Amino acid sequence: xxxxxxVSALNTALNDLMRESDRYIVMGEDVGKxxxxxRVTEGLLEKxxxxxxxxxxxxxxxxxGTAIGLAMHGFRPIIEMQFDGFxxxxxxxxxxxxxxxxxxxxxxxxxxxxxxxxxxxxxxxxEHHSESPENLFAHTPGLKVFTPSTPSDGYSMLMEAGRSxxxxxxxxxxxxxxxxxxxxxxxxxxxxxxxxxxxxxxDLTIAAYGPAVKLAVGAAAFYQETGEASIEVIDLxxxxxxxxxxxxxxxxxxxxxxxxxxxxxFGGFGSEVVxxxxxxxxxxxxxxxxxxxxxxxPYPAASxxxxxxxxxxxxxxxxxxxxxxx
Amino acid sequence: MExxxxxxxxxxxxxxxxxxxxxxxxxxxxxxxxxxxxMALVRSLDTExxxxxxxxxxxLWCPVASQEAAQVGSAAxxxxxxxxxxxxxxxxxxxxxxxxxxxxxxxxxxxVLGGGWDPRESVLALYTFPIGSQAPHATGYAMGMVRDKVxxxxxxxxxxxxxxxxxxxxxxxxxxxxxxxxVFFCQNNQYAISVPFSRQxxxxxxxxxxxxxxxxxxxxxxxxxxxxxxxxxxLERAQAGEGPALIEALTYRVGPHTTSDDASRYREAAxxxxxxxxxxxxxxxxxxxxSEIADQAWLDEVEADIREQTTAFRGECLSVTxxxxxxxxxxxxxxxxxxxxxxxxxxxxxDLEATDWNRP
Numbered sequence: 001x002x003x004x005x006x007v008s009a010l011n012t013a014l015n016d017l018m019r020e021s022d023r024y025i026v027m028g029e030d031v032g033k034x035x036x037x038x039r040v041t042e043g044l045l046e047k048x049x050x051x052x053x054x055x056x057x058x059x060x061x062x063x064x065g066t067a068i069g070l071a072m073h074g075f076r077p078i079i080e081m082q083f084d085g086f087x088x089x090x091x092x093x094x095x096x097x098x099x100x101x102x103x104x105x106x107x108x109x110x111x112x113x114x115x116x117x118x119x120x121x122x123x124x125x126x127e128h129h130s131e132s133p134e135n136l137f138a139h140t141p142g143l144k145v146f147t148p149s150t151p152s153d154g155y156s157m158l159m160e161a162g163r164s165x166x167x168x169x170x171x172x173x174x175x176x177x178x179x180x181x182x183x184x185x186x187x188x189x190x191x192x193x194x195x196x197x198x199x200x201x202x203d204l205t206i207a208a209y210g211p212a213v214k215l216a217v218g219a220a221a222f223y224q225e226t227g228e229a230s231i232e233v234i235d236l237x238x239x240x241x242x243x244x245x246x247x248x249x250x251x252x253x254x255x256x257x258x259x260x261x262x263x264x265x266f267g268g269f270g271s272e273v274v275x276x277x278x279x280x281x282x283x284x285x286x287x288x289x290x291x292x293x294x295x296x297x298p299y300p301a302a303s304x305x306x307x308x309x310x311x312x313x314x315x316x317x318x319x320x321x322x323x324x325x326x
Numbered sequence: 327m328e329x330x331x332x333x334x335x336x337x338x339x340x341x342x343x344x345x346x347x348x349x350x351x352x353x354x355x356x357x358x359x360x361x362x363x364x365m366a367l368v369r370s371l372d373t374e375x376x377x378x379x380x381x382x383x384x385x386l387w388c389p390v391a392s393q394e395a396a397q398v399g400s401a402a403x404x405x406x407x408x409x410x411x412x413x414x415x416x417x418x419x420x421x422x423x424x425x426x427x428x429x430x431x432x433x434x435x436x437x438v439l440g441g442g443w444d445p446r447e448s449v450l451a452l453y454t455f456p457i458g459s460q461a462p463h464a465t466g467y468a469m470g471m472v473r474d475k476v477x478x479x480x481x482x483x484x485x486x487x488x489x490x491x492x493x494x495x496x497x498x499x500x501x502x503x504x505x506x507x508x509v510f511f512c513q514n515n516q517y518a519i520s521v522p523f524s525r526q527x528x529x530x531x532x533x534x535x536x537x538x539x540x541x542x543x544x545x546x547x548x549x550x551x552x553x554x555x556x557x558x559x560x561l562e563r564a565q566a567g568e569g570p571a572l573i574e575a576l577t578y579r580v581g582p583h584t585t586s587d588d589a590s591r592y593r594e595a596a597x598x599x600x601x602x603x604x605x606x607x608x609x610x611x612x613x614x615x616x617s618e619i620a621d622q623a624w625l626d627e628v629e630a631d632i633r634e635q636t637t638a639f640r641g642e643c644l645s646v647t648x649x650x651x652x653x654x655x656x657x658x659x660x661x662x663x664x665x666x667x668x669x670x671x672x673x674x675x676x677d678l679e680a681t682d683w684n685r686p
Contacts, residue, residue, distance in 0.1 A: 025473075051473055057503055062462040062496040069466020072451070073474065089492075096456050097463070104440030104452055107657035141666075142658050165660035193664060241663035 003180035009151035010040045010116075010172065012185050013158035014078065018048050024162065025070060027054040027063055028080030028116075037082055038118055038177055060086055064093035067113045068101065076112045078162060084119040084171075085128030085299075091136075098167045099142030110165040114158070118174035120211040120262050121309050124302040131299055132263035134210075137169040138239040138272070144168045145239040146192050149213035151181040153237060156189040173211035193241035197250065201232035204256035204322055207247055207273055209236040212260045212310065219315040229323055239269050247273070248280040255286035256322045262309055265293030287322045327516055327523055329576055330530055333544040336551035339604055341612030349555040352403075355619045361402055361422075361550060362610045362620070363628050365394040368418040369607055370636045371427050375417075375434070378643055379585040385436045388415045389581035392548070395606030396513045396575040398422045399553025400481065403561060404449050407478030409471075411451045411464040415513075416483055423449050428642040437648050457518075458488035461497035461510070468506040468570075479507035479564040481557065487518025489534065490526045501570035502539040508570045509560045510540075513547060515579040520592035535572035547575030548606040578604070 004012075017024045026044055028036070032055035035042030045053040056063050060081060067077035081087045087094075094115065101111050121130030138145045144166050148154045154172065161168035190196065198213065199220050208216040213235045220231035232250055236243065251257045257277050259270035270291035277289055292310045300308050329335070334349050345351055353361070372391055378384040390397065397418030404410055404423065412419055420430040425443055432442030433453060440452040451467075454460035464482035471478055488494045489512070501508045512531050516523045527534070535542030543560075545552045553575055560571040578601035582589045589598070614620040655662070655670045662670075 057496070057500055059496040059500060061493055062465065062500050065459065065462020065493060065497075066466030066469060066500065069463040069468070069480075070470045071466075072445075072463065073467050073470025075470055075473070092456055092459055093462065093493075097454075097459065100439075101452070102660065103658045105445055105657070106438065106440070108444045108446055109452075110660055144659075144663065240665065242665050244664065244668075 001182040001184055004151045004183050004185060005178050005180050006151045006154045006172065007038060007040055007177045009155040009185060010158055011042060013155045013162070014041060014044060015047070016186060017078065017159065017162040018044065018052065021076070022052070023074060023076045025052050025054065025075050025077045026080070027056055027067060027077055029056060029058055029063070029082045031055060031080050036080060038174065040116070040172070041080065060090040061093050064090040064098060064115065068093065068097055068111065071111050071113050072109060076162065078114040078116065081115060081117045083129045084117055084131040084133055087117055087133060094137070094143070094169070095140045099140045102166070103142060111167045112165045113167045114161045114170050115167070116170045116172060118177070119171045120173050120175055121299060121305050122175045122211070124305075127301075130305065132261065132294070134169070134171050134239060135263055135267070135269045138269055142167070143240065144192070145171065146237070147171045147173075147210040147239060148237065149173060149176070149210055149235050151179075152183040152187045153189055155185050156187055157192050157237070159186070159188070160192055171210055175211050176214065192238035193243055194237070195243035195246040196235045196237060197232065198235050199231065199233040201230035201254065203229040203231065203254055203326070204258065204319060205232045205234060205247070205250045205254045206258045206260060206315070206319070207234045207236055208260040209239065210262070212262055215310060215312055215315055216260050218312040219319060222312065222316055223319070229319070231319070236273075242272070242276075244276045244280060248277060251277050251281045252284040255284050257289035258292060258315065258318050258322055259289070260292045260310055260315055263293055264296050265291045266296040268293050287324070290318050290322055292318050327576065329546055330532070330544045333546055333576065334552050334556055335546040335549050336555060337549045337609055337613055339609065341609045341616060343551070343613060343617065346552070346555065349552065349559050351551055352555050352558050353551065358551070358610070359614065359620055359624070361398055361554070362607070362614060363632070364402075364422050365398045365550065365607045365610065366628060367632050367635060368394050368398060368421050370632045371421065371639055372417065374636050374640055375431060376581070376585060378640070383644060384431065384434055387434050387585045388417070388583070389579070389585070390415060390418050392580040392601060392606065393513055393515060393577050394418050395550040395610075396547040396553050396577050399550045400511050400557040400575070403554050403558035404481060405478060405561070406449070407476050408449060408481060408561060409451060409464070409467055409478065410449055410481045410483065411460040411467070412453055412483050413457070413460065413485060414453050414455050416453070419483065420450055425450060427639050428646070431643060432646070435643070435646075437646065458484060458491035458494040461488070461494045462500070464508050465497045465501045465506060468501065468508045469504065471507060477565060479509060479561045481561065482508055482510045484510055484512050485518065486512065486514040486516060486523050486526050486531060487521070488512070489531055490518070498535060498538040498540050498570070498572065505567065505569040507564035509557065509564050510570065510572045511557060512572065512574045514574055514576050517579060517583070517593070519583040519587060530574065532572060532574035540570050540572045542572040542574070544574045544576060547577030548604050548609065550606060550610050
């Protein structure tokens with residue numbers, strides 16, 4: 001075992017995929033000489049050359065659009081959107097083309113493209129660098145949406161995304177890029193689409209993904225220390241596929257659910273999770289399921305992000321409300 | 327809008343041929359006859375398609391009339407390893423490439439999305455409707471061609487409207503930066519639905535290529551021979567490593583944008599009549615007769631043959647049945663996610679007939 005960061009786990013996965021097949025091509029802004037602004041692609045250019053590790057013009061729509069063209073020619077592009085907030089110029093290519101081409105070609109054309117997007121806040125960044133747009137893509141049929149929260153999942157799920165013949169929007173929790181985990185690479189975890197129980201508990205389930213998982217664990221630890229309640233924490237790991245059945249097994253047992261994500265609550269993925277759990281677990285529910293997410297205003301200036309992004313305090317407050325009258 | 331003095335023309339409005347120093351005629355007599363026949367076939371099928379729509383047999387149609395020289399001439403220059411990326415109006419391109427005309431209509435009949443053919447087996451990629459957004463696909467495909475050392479180039483069809491969009495400009499830039507084998511072929515038919523060219527661009531389109539480092543040329547888009555010669559030469563240069571090209575083929579759409587459009591709301595009939603008088607098919611016919619490449623008897627034979635093909639085409643268009651509802655779920659993912667699998671179960675339970683009760 002050794003301490004591995006998310007960045008080095010992702011970098012190892014990219015190395016392993018690039019070695020596995022010369023059909024993989026890494027493209028994006030600053031992914032070559034610089035190794036990416038977060039260094040996830042560090043060293044790839046030297047190893048694999050500039051035909052396969054391509055510093056592109058600053059043109060997000062074309063980064064996705066040319067990846068689609070390359071996929072039509074049998075390549076498997078792995079592209080980087082430098083920041084969440086700079087994904088929007090590529091939105092048309094992502095939702096009108098990448099997501100639809102397999103369907104529009106009646107299954108003749110696979111789109112094995114991975115779109116890596118560092119997402120989430122709390123890094124004291126400038127505007128447009130801290131967003132959580134994952135639900136835009138979870139809501140778009142044809143895409144898969146992966147949201148690893150740990151380095152070993154970062155490795156395992158990026159390998160899975162790279163080998164998938166479907167397009168995967170791969171959200172990397174940028175706040176946790178440098179958090180370490182004891183693991184050995186290569187590692188193969190459960191496939192995306194299988195939620196993971198991080199902590200077992202009996203009174204309430206907190207479901208989270210990506211950078212929110214650590215908050216959920218923090219909230220559970222609070223109840224463990226105080227002895228007030230026994231909290232189960234589930235890492236959803238991917239939004240598409242969404243492991244409704246796996247989560248329902250937990251919620252039927254605990255009878256209470258809180259969903260946590262950094263994205264805006266209103267119309268967010270948490271709403272989908274709550275709806276599905278209400279339908280699947282109605283008879284077992286002991287309290288209304290609740291969401292903890294960001295407020296329905298744009299991501300604020302850095303000095304206000306502590307008030308905007310869900311915190312352990314806010315989660316505990318919501319969990320308390322769910323547990324009331326127990 | 328009239329041709330720029332520098333525009334390439336081999337066959338003038340009166341059907342008089344003059345060879346061009348940089349883009350010499352690249353067709354023999356038989357090939358010119360064949361392409362004339364293809365143009366006439368496209369015109370006839372296009373007319374029939376409009377009729378089918380007016381008779382309620384097709385949801386919508388996007389008429390091609392008067393753009394046959396641009397579409398047939400450019401497509402005839404494509405080689406087996408090339409790849410064409412169409413918009414939605416490239417029916418004439420598809421017919422020239424040998425696709426079944428009926429397959430090219432299936433999108434408009436509402437039977438399928440994208441196209442009624444397997445894009446892997448054809449030089450023609452899927453139709454693309456968000457304007458200009460196929461340009462990066464052609465560009466990326468060309469990146470793939472270079473990496474796989476394919477003897478070919480990508481031909482990206484765009485229109486004048488696409489020159490108001492971002493993707494086309496990104497692709498001109500990207501393809502020049504990477505010196506890619508892409509030829510952008512702009513059919514400037516002077517209207518983006520109702521909005522005239524003057525609202526898309528303050529300069530002729532071909533003059534916008536040089537700023538990107540893309541060699542550019544305007545051609546007479548109603549001249550079959552120029553369209554063929556220039557596209558052929560530019561595909562070869564692109565493939566030979568000379569980088570991308572932009573061809574502006576100046577033409578006109580004499581019909582409406584689609585069968586849902588009413589062109590009389592935004593332009594004068596006199597303008598349409600002027601361009602009807604510049605008909606690209608008439609021009610080739612005049613040339614065939616005056617240069618004795620064909621005679622009237624041959625033209626009559628062609629006409630009879632086309633009439634027969636058009637009748638057969640109508641029959642095919644009327645006879646095909648739409649796909650089964652279950653196909654809704656078949657092609658979106660290579661590996662179906664669990665949430666979708668749960669939805670598949672429910673479709674069989676419903677009566678999907680669109681009765682008055684069911685769909686008020």
